[in-house]
Amino acid sequence: MKLTAFSNLEAALLADGVPRDRIYPINVDKALKKMDELKPHVQIWWKTGGQAQQAMRQKGVDAALFSEGRVIQLMVQKVPVNFEWNDQLGILDYLTILKGSKNKDAAMKFIAFASDPKRQAAFAEGTYYGAPNAKAYNFISKEKAVLLPTYPENFAKAVVVNEDWYAEHEDSVETKWDAWRMK
DSSP states (O other): OOOSSTTHHHHHHHHTTOOGGGOOSOOHHHHHHHHHHHGGGOOOOOSSHHHHHHHHHTTOOSOOOOOHHHHHHHHHTTOSOOOOOTTOEEOOOOOOOOTTOTTHHHHHHHHHHHHOHHHHHHHHHHHOOOOSSGGGGGGSOHHHHTTSTTSHHHHTTOEEOOHHHHHHHHHHHHHHHHHHHHO
16 A cells, blocks of 8 residues: 555645544545645655654754654754644554464464553653553553653544545545645
């Protein structure tokens, strides 16, 4: 799945005043119209998280849309940045096992290991990325927990990206997105 439009369309609709509970189904034409309005103000269409961080370090942009782990890394480095959780875009990841996998038992053990709340808490505290298991927050200091996107009060303000919608509309969305980017 290519989907470079992924999360940009949601952000455009939010910027256009669409309430977070009305983002889906995405009105792609409306989102692209808002993107037309915003495009002249975009300094950098970053391709890597490191590129986004560098732009912030060099004060090459006033605002950016990128992962909280990268923003917190900048904060730790004393770069004067902060973030806003209101209308954040929540992109979920999944641990899956392919049907017919030869190593299903080992994969199941790994998923159990990786899903353990204490392990997820340690990972979140070390990487600054949100813990998917809500029980992990029982093992994360409040000071660090409030910085994470999946902290319950922060996640309540999220638009969870609907991968099912994208899977169903991938071809038409990418065609429109690619045409828009070439303008």
